[in-house]
Structure formats: structure tokens, C-alpha cells
Amino acid sequence: MFTLDILTPSGVVVKDFKCTEVLVPTVQGEIDILEGHTHVLTKLSTGIVTAKDAEGKAWCFSVTHGTCKVLGQNISILSMTSESAEKIDVDRAKAALEKAEKKLSESIASDSELQKFRRKKERAEMRIKLAYTRGDSY
């Protein structure tokens, strides 16, 4: 049993969440963290963190870019934004996706703008996906 913290600038999503297994999306692919995992510091990619609690129930959280640190009996995830699956507003996510897609189809002035909207699109897609998988075990 170890603990999981997910921290964002807008607040603490979970703190000292007891779990037995955590799946974390990183830039080099998804990693599965079990008890006794080696100390790791890695870069997150936009995706879904799945944490399994003592009863085997899976809890899903969205994450965007940031870092994940595994140290001793604690995993701390620092992400720009994060939400638990239960709190996702599907309609808002769909609206955001539409907006981002529309922006991407128009001409975009700079590379940074392009990247920004790509990130927004990615995030909206991930949130919709997460909202539909909520409650499923893995």
C-alpha cells in the first residue's frame, strides 16, 4: 500500500490517497507502479491516471503536462490541470473540443498558437474519453 498525491495550481485533487497500483501516462508510454517501485522522476503526457484502491476499485484522474515523482511510499503528480472522472462536465468538454477543432481548421498565425490549440484539443478529447470510461474497472 502506498499513497498518491495529485497536485495542481488550482488545488489539491487527491492527497494521501491509499492505493495498491497506479498507471501513469508518461512521454515514454504508460508506466505501471506497484509497491516497492524504484524511485523515478518522469515527465507526464496528457492522459489518464488510474489508481486502484485496497478494494480493487479503479479511480481515474485526467492529467495534462507535468511531472510524476515516485519516492519511497509516495507518488506525487504535479500537473497543470487534473480532474477526477466523476467531476468531468461532458458538455463543456465537447464544447471545448469543437472550439479547438474550429480554431485548428482556420489559419493560425504562429507555431505557439497552433501548439496551444493542439494541446486544448488533446485535453478535450481525453476528458471526453475519461468521462465515458468512468466507473469501469481496468
Place this chain on the structure above:
Amino acid sequence: MANIKDLKKRIKSTKGTYKITSAMKLVSAAKLARAQQRILSLKPYSEELMKTLRTVAAVTNEYEHDYFNFDAENKLAHLLVISSDKGLCGGYNGQLYKKVKSFIDENSDLDIKVHFIGKKVKELISDEVNVGEHYTFEKVEPDHSEIVDIAEELSLDFTTGEVGKVFVAFNSFESAMSCSAVVEQALPFSMPEEDKEKIKEDFPFDFKYAPSAEEILDTMIPEVYINTMYTAVLDAIASEHGMRMVAMENASKNCNEVIRKLTLKMNKLRQAAITTELIEVVSGAESLNG
């Protein structure tokens, strides 16, 4: 001399003002509580971010990032001033204006372009400085992503070498009763060097870095910079509500004082009128009695 009718009118209007100021005080108190909550929810993130940054920084040598580049030759600078859109908040905008002005005077060798959040200080200073952007937000209070956009816009000029420094001026939140105007250098920043060796000793774990320590620092450093900006904005918001709460409390107290004085004056006048009337009646009766 004021008559009783005038005084009654003044008391009534002061009571109206009192109602408004005490309502504004309550509103500010509620907003302050929310702003403080936002600061508190950011805190665990900032602390963990700095802790991780120090850990990684301790094990990497000769790391370079655009945000560390100090170019003494480049005299251009950005200054972001975070003031408020509304007044009635005591010395909040006044003290920030003074601080910004003295900062610009002290750094007269720099060519500073001043950007604004909130219009109050802009109105005061726009004739004296080189005015840049004025940022506004969708809602009254900005959210994190809006601050990220502003921070990135300013840092882009820094990384392309257009400016040599980025500063941020805001009222730093101390308590609900007080705040102080500060100017902080956001870019370039220096890695916390002081206890690098100590961390190395204290830190027995050999971390695995994926992809590499340098790449992780590449992600973390912009985040630390954005975090500085976001903290500044949250501090400014909390200070504004704190200052407005105090200002409105003082205003309410003053209203009470004015009402008390006017009532006293009115009672005295009324009493004087009664006394005069009595004297007239008594002396009239006396003269009849002969």
C-alpha cells in the same frame, strides 16, 4: 447655521452611506476568504514543485535553460503591474503606484515597457511611462490558464532576446489588514544554489529519470516561472479584497461617528428651540401677571 431639517436630511443620507459601506465590507470579506482559499490550494503544488526542482537541480551540473540567460547588454525590460479595476480600497493602488514609480526611477538605465492588469495604476501612471499591453479577463478574476497565456507572452520576448528582464509589480498579501507593494524579478532567474551540496548529502536516493534530468528540468522551469506569476496575481487579488474590507470598515466607523455627532447637534438645536419657546411662554405669562 444649520437647521433641524437640514441635519435630519444629512443624518438620513449618512445612514444610507453606512448601509452601503457595511454591505461592501461583507462582500469583500467573503471575496477575501475565497481569495485566501485559492492561495492555500496553490501552496501544496508550489512547495512540491520547488522541492522537486531543487532535488533535480542538485544532481545536474552545467544545465542551461533560456530562462537563466542574463544579458547585461540588453537594457530593455518588461514590467507587469497588477492593480485593481475598482477603487474604494484604501491605499491599495496608491502604494503600488508609488512603488512602481520609484522602481522606474531607480532603474533609469533600463528601458522599461509597462504592461497592466487592472486599470487603476494605468490611469495614474500612463503619462509617465512607456505603456504596453493592458490585459483583461473573461471574468472579473483571472483563472490559471489566462495567467499562463500572459506569462508566456512576456517570456517569449525574453527568450527571443527582445527584452533582457521581466519584472512583476504587485501588492504582496501579508494579512487581511496589511499588504506591501513589491517588485519582483521574474526573469532571468537563478537556480536555488545555496544548499545544492546539502541536498546532495541529504538525498540518499538514486533517482531514475525518464527521459532525462535535463528534459524534466526543461518542463519544470517554465512552470516555476508561471507559478511565480500566478502567485503574484493571487496575492494581488487577496490584498485588494483585504484592503477594501479594511477601507470599508473604517468608512462604516466614520459614518457612525458622523451620525453620532450630527444627532447630538440636532438634539442640542431642538433643545435650544424648546428652551427658547419655554422662555417666551414663561416671560409672556409673567408680563400678563404684571
